Amino acid sequence: MTEMTLVEAINQALMYEMQADASIVVMGEDIGKNGGVFRATVGLLERFGIERVRDTPLSENMIGGLAVGMAMAGLKPVAEFQFMGFMYPAMNQIINHAARMRNRTRGKLHCPLVIRAPYGCGIHAPEHHSESTESLFAHIPGLRVVIPSTPARAYGLLLAAMRDPDPVIFLEPARLYRWAKQAVPDDGVALPLDKCFILRQGTDVTLVSWGSLMRETLAVADTLAANGIAAEVIDVATLKPLDLPTILASVAKTGRCVIIHEAPFSGGIGADISAAIAEQGLLSLQAPVQRVTGYDTIVPYAKLEKYYLPDETRIMAAVERVMA
Amino acid sequence: MTEMTLVEAINQALMYEMQADASIVVMGEDIGKNGGVFRATVGLLERFGIERVRDTPLSENMIGGLAVGMAMAGLKPVAEFQFMGFMYPAMNQIINHAARMRNRTRGKLHCPLVIRAPYGCGIHAPEHHSESTESLFAHIPGLRVVIPSTPARAYGLLLAAMRDPDPVIFLEPARLYRWAKQAVPDDGVALPLDKCFILRQGTDVTLVSWGSLMRETLAVADTLAANGIAAEVIDVATLKPLDLPTILASVAKTGRCVIIHEAPFSGGIGADISAAIAEQGLLSLQAPVQRVTGYDTIVPYAKLEKYYLPDETRIMAAVERVMA
Amino acid sequence: MKIVANYEIPFYQYLDEQSIPAADAPALMQDTNHLIRLYQQMVISRTLDNKAVALQRTGKLGTYPSTRGQEAVFVGMGDALTDADIFIPYYRDTATLMQHGVPAADILLFWGGDERGNLFADADKNYPYSVPIGSQLLYAAGVATANKIRKTNKAVLVTCGDGATSQGDFYEAMNVAGIWQLPLVFVVNNNQWAISIPRTAQSAAQTLAQKGIAAGIACEQVDGNDVIAVQARVAVALQKARDNQTATVLEMLCYRQADHTTADDAGRYETAGVREKEWQKEPVGRLQNYLEKQGVLMPETISVINAAAVTVVEEAVTEYLAATPDQPTAMFDHLYAKLPAAYAAQYAELKMINSFARNG
Amino acid sequence: MKIVANYEIPFYQYLDEQSIPAADAPALMQDTNHLIRLYQQMVISRTLDNKAVALQRTGKLGTYPSTRGQEAVFVGMGDALTDADIFIPYYRDTATLMQHGVPAADILLFWGGDERGNLFADADKNYPYSVPIGSQLLYAAGVATANKIRKTNKAVLVTCGDGATSQGDFYEAMNVAGIWQLPLVFVVNNNQWAISIPRTAQSAAQTLAQKGIAAGIACEQVDGNDVIAVQARVAVALQKARDNQTATVLEMLCYRQADHTTADDAGRYETAGVREKEWQKEPVGRLQNYLEKQGVLMPETISVINAAAVTVVEEAVTEYLAATPDQPTAMFDHLYAKLPAAYAAQYAELKMINSFARNG
Ligand SMILES: Cc1ncc(C[n+]2csc(CCOP(=O)(O)OP(=O)(O)O)c2C)c(N)n1
Ligand SMILES: Cc1ncc(C[n+]2csc(CCOP(=O)(O)OP(=O)(O)O)c2C)c(N)n1
Numbered sequence A, B: 001m002t003e004m005t006l007v008e009a010i011n012q013a014l015m016y017e018m019q020a021d022a023s024i025v026v027m028g029e030d031i032g033k034n035g036g037v038f039r040a041t042v043g044l045l046e047r048f049g050i051e052r053v054r055d056t057p058l059s060e061n062m063i064g065g066l067a068v069g070m071a072m073a074g075l076k077p078v079a080e081f082q083f084m085g086f087m088y089p090a091m092n093q094i095i096n097h098a099a100r101m102r103n104r105t106r107g108k109l110h111c112p113l114v115i116r117a118p119y120g121c122g123i124h125a126p127e128h129h130s131e132s133t134e135s136l137f138a139h140i141p142g143l144r145v146v147i148p149s150t151p152a153r154a155y156g157l158l159l160a161a162m163r164d165p166d167p168v169i170f171l172e173p174a175r176l177y178r179w180a181k182q183a184v185p186d187d188g189v190a191l192p193l194d195k196c197f198i199l200r201q202g203t204d205v206t207l208v209s210w211g212s213l214m215r216e217t218l219a220v221a222d223t224l225a226a227n228g229i230a231a232e233v234i235d236v237a238t239l240k241p242l243d244l245p246t247i248l249a250s251v252a253k254t255g256r257c258v259i260i261h262e263a264p265f266s267g268g269i270g271a272d273i274s275a276a277i278a279e280q281g282l283l284s285l286q287a288p289v290q291r292v293t294g295y296d297t298i299v300p301y302a303k304l305e306k307y308y309l310p311d312e313t314r315i316m317a318a319v320e321r322v323m324a
Numbered sequence C, D: 001m002k003i004v005a006n007y008e009i010p011f012y013q014y015l016d017e018q019s020i021p022a023a024d025a026p027a028l029m030q031d032t033n034h035l036i037r038l039y040q041q042m043v044i045s046r047t048l049d050n051k052a053v054a055l056q057r058t059g060k061l062g063t064y065p066s067t068r069g070q071e072a073v074f075v076g077m078g079d080a081l082t083d084a085d086i087f088i089p090y091y092r093d094t095a096t097l098m099q100h101g102v103p104a105a106d107i108l109l110f111w112g113g114d115e116r117g118n119l120f121a122d123a124d125k126n127y128p129y130s131v132p133i134g135s136q137l138l139y140a141a142g143v144a145t146a147n148k149i150r151k152t153n154k155a156v157l158v159t160c161g162d163g164a165t166s167q168g169d170f171y172e173a174m175n176v177a178g179i180w181q182l183p184l185v186f187v188v189n190n191n192q193w194a195i196s197i198p199r200t201a202q203s204a205a206q207t208l209a210q211k212g213i214a215a216g217i218a219c220e221q222v223d224g225n226d227v228i229a230v231q232a233r234v235a236v237a238l239q240k241a242r243d244n245q246t247a248t249v250l251e252m253l254c255y256r257q258a259d260h261t262t263a264d265d266a267g268r269y270e271t272a273g274v275r276e277k278e279w280q281k282e283p284v285g286r287l288q289n290y291l292e293k294q295g296v297l298m299p300e301t302i303s304v305i306n307a308a309a310v311t312v313v314e315e316a317v318t319e320y321l322a323a324t325p326d327q328p329t330a331m332f333d334h335l336y337a338k339l340p341a342a343y344a345a346q347y348a349e350l351k352m353i354n355s356f357a358r359n360g
């Protein structure tokens, strides 16, 4: 079985599902001949042709609108946005139409579309190439928001997103695109879209994260294990809807929780999780929940971005605080 | 002293500050001769002329961009969006430029603009006229998000917004525009932009809300008072930055807290507040914090919207839960 | 310096303000039965419109946008559309929807504040109203793209107002329609106002039609008070869309003979006398005059047509007013194909509160 | 049917591919000193560009967008701009910025991933780079509006690429510039590519210039490999902006003689041989030929110009590489005029962690 990177797994999922489902149309800027700026769509044009692999004019609002229309008219558009920081022009179509069309028409029309975009900092790219604004979408009823953190989960979750009858915002951690390889069988098996993944069982503390910071979170769990502390590690993966029961059950067991995300603190999804733990699990908590997040500021340009991103030191310090 | 409605207080603040500060330019759709669809800008055109009271072409993205440019070039634009549901096309300019220009240029340029929009449901308007998506802006570093709930606070906070050197999203509860009148001296005195307002002192429970639901929240406090329960009532008013110390101090005193907002539950700012109370005030809490919010769905059209909006019954039920 | 490109904007009018036919008028000008059908539809449209305004005034309908004076635009389009075409309206297109199969009662239900007023929505025929100005133009391009990819040979017709042409959406939709050769017809209902903003304050472009030049698509201006010109030019554009897979933008010149909506008061911004002057061009009388001069429309027939329109409208009103309220839980029933477990508790709470309300 | 509007798109070229001057060439064609200055600036631009690419390849610079082959566009504009004009660049406009007063070292600092590379920003002269494609066009309209309101008599010049013309922003900015009569000049650097998407896939419009017709503003196509035409037409447009408060859009035809950025590989999508063919039209050689044929540019002078350019660039590189790193806390220092108390703890944490890092 071939080992592959996260971005290769994305590609494999697109290939698989385009083959399986003729209604899928992949589109975006530079996704055709160029294979996408991160090479996620490499080979699709050659295999499926220009009707189904469509380079678009340079307009994100238009891409959003096209996707909404195509979805309503019987196709399954999978639109790539080059970076999450360039999704904002499409917010109107996403919020005011994609998320609402099923409800508006009481089910007569719906918007089975997938919007893919790399997100997150740490790749030394120019300004606006480093956003983690998943909160903006996770607040919108009618959407699903999904963030994979490994090649295998990227494959299974993207398949699920493409098979879901409702709009899915699928955010890919650019920093992990080529980080580690993993065997990803091309078996067409989708993963559930509203379940957290328990990556490690543990009894002492629950570490909750998603996307790019799963890497540091797992590293911290390793260090803790070496020190005899068994951390339970949860990859939230689907941010909307949020699978709180899995998280709550874990914290009920461990009594301690650290939430780690890259997005700014204020309005981050960490707040939803921390609030739910406190409101529903108050009695089982042995220490206040700790959140380790991006700062409430703008991700710096390449030279300083490493100071923005939560690292193992900051996560470990938080673990120490909940264990104290 | 004249008693006036909230929307009249907005108008008074605009009048005052345009008189005081020649750099203020008010603009938007139908804000000139028509005086704004809610009449917030009535009389401005006649008094200050078409250079400073500018009806724009029908394009929100353009209004956002114009405001950013005008602000950088030495004016203080105050842009009206007709409804919050029509702000999304301007997100790109707001998030990618207004919020970042000062940081990007290390202070050489900045964006002292105010974006005003009515928000919230309950006015029997068509779809998209009922949004409460303040969370989307409150997550963005570099912005301020302000929501008044009375004529006097609308006046004082809007003055403060117009005097602030950074971009302010100023959301006006449409449901309260003409609800109650209040004496609002035209004294040009601004209110602080990063402080919660304690509307009532109390020792038994803290009720935290903002905007349109302050009305129901205060009504519940009245009912509670009649039953011998002293509720402390806080109008958060500025959602970004969030004045947590005031809220935490109150909850430290009362040990119980109910947060009430109109926006959907998931990703609502109630989560930030609840999480902070639990994380920082765990020991003083006598019951888990309760949140009473809009449902995680799309605000229904006029006929059903009353079932969406939290009412006194739902708030009271939550109070009973924390008091139990 | 040399000239590398040249463009002309044509204006089509087949029946002028004095109801005199133009020399180049299409065959439709002689097709009496067809013209009487158009007349009838305009009468129904105006009758429904008057009724809707009255319902709103008495609290029986929500905010409503009148179509008064714009009947030729909506009816001409509705007539040109075939059953196989797809229609994507903005919020003012009630007449076109009715001609394209939507019951008048649904239209009232929508403006009454009930999502079930959108139940006509159908990917193969009519799409729901769009309230965010201009946004429908982009998803219309998506619908046209899907139909092109799926080789359905359907034409898509999408509409917007003059104000909407200032949105980037309008341009972006035309641009992709041009480069992807989409079977898409854009109709701009230029009723001269976007709430209080006159057409002349939206753009320095001499015509709105010429905006199509920016996208390399065909563009025409049409007398929107001349239902014959509207019908004929829309029909031609739809045919080109079906046959050649090309896009067209048509600007219809008319005048909003009413406030923007029932929530508006045009008295604040409309110069006195303009509306009355523009009324000389209004479409219903213009066609009626022509048909009368032709001797094919008698006073008795007009009475019959008016009475029939009243009947149609009254039936719709009765049906609308008889509609039982939707369930509060409907707000969750169609949020997702299947409500995620995460929202089950909210659903249950809403249901419980409401059952109390019903019982209590 | 009658024709109600007519438009023509002119194309300006004063020095053709064979370096032969046109009959209608402006006085600039005879102004040897001025032409040599233009030549010099293009040489500096190309020298800096080569150096920047080399720095990136050796890990000393971040992703960088080459301006190779587009020197006439940027230098022609930079020359036409006066000190009193305001320039609003997109991300590729390094030469124009340099001519308008920005030190080359700042440009390197920006592409090195340091916000201080934007320290030239100044509401009265140059605005910072804009990365979200097309967005600068709208705030440029805002800057022009402010200057018009403030009666500064300044002209504003804003630039974008061919790909950017597909954004609604482009159209919306032109539209408001038209209706508000803004002193604003739009220059489209049509280098034929938006990353891998050719100009021909962006729009069915025969020229990008004609997009201005949609906004009722003047529009021209210019040979963007002819620095004389670029300079002259931009100068005329700026003058009209200052004198008449009117907007113009200029499409500059050139060719991107490089990958999109150093992160791109055009080999994946660019047809072999096209770049070489287009090189026949490139601007630096074209002007050099002309000046040599005129007998005003000697091989020695060329050597001197080249050497001087190398010196300018080397000095900038030295300064850039010597820049001490910014403080991590800088990410908070300019977030607001005064950091709200709510973020003080985060600031303190960041500062503390960093002081450990420095000490430890
Ligand atoms: C994006 C957006 N902005 C603002 C509004 C509020 N609004 C409703 S109708 C209207 C004017 C539309 O004018 P026009 O496009 O000419 O259409 P008309 O109503 O005249 O038919 C405005 C500004 C809206 N619905 N959507
Ligand atoms: C809104 C937005 N979408 C996508 C990108 C990614 N991107 C960077 S440059 C570019 C192509 C721009 O082409 P063009 O406008 O022709 O300018 P050029 O780079 O050729 O000078 C794209 C798609 C971006 N920066 N901003």
Ligand SMILES: [Mg+2]
Residues within 6 Å of the ligand: C161, C162, C163, C189, C190, C191, C192, C193, C194, C195
């Ligand atoms: Mg109109």
Ligand SMILES: [Mg+2]
Residues within 6 Å of the ligand: D161, D162, D163, D189, D190, D191, D192, D193, D194, D195
């Ligand atoms: Mg280009």
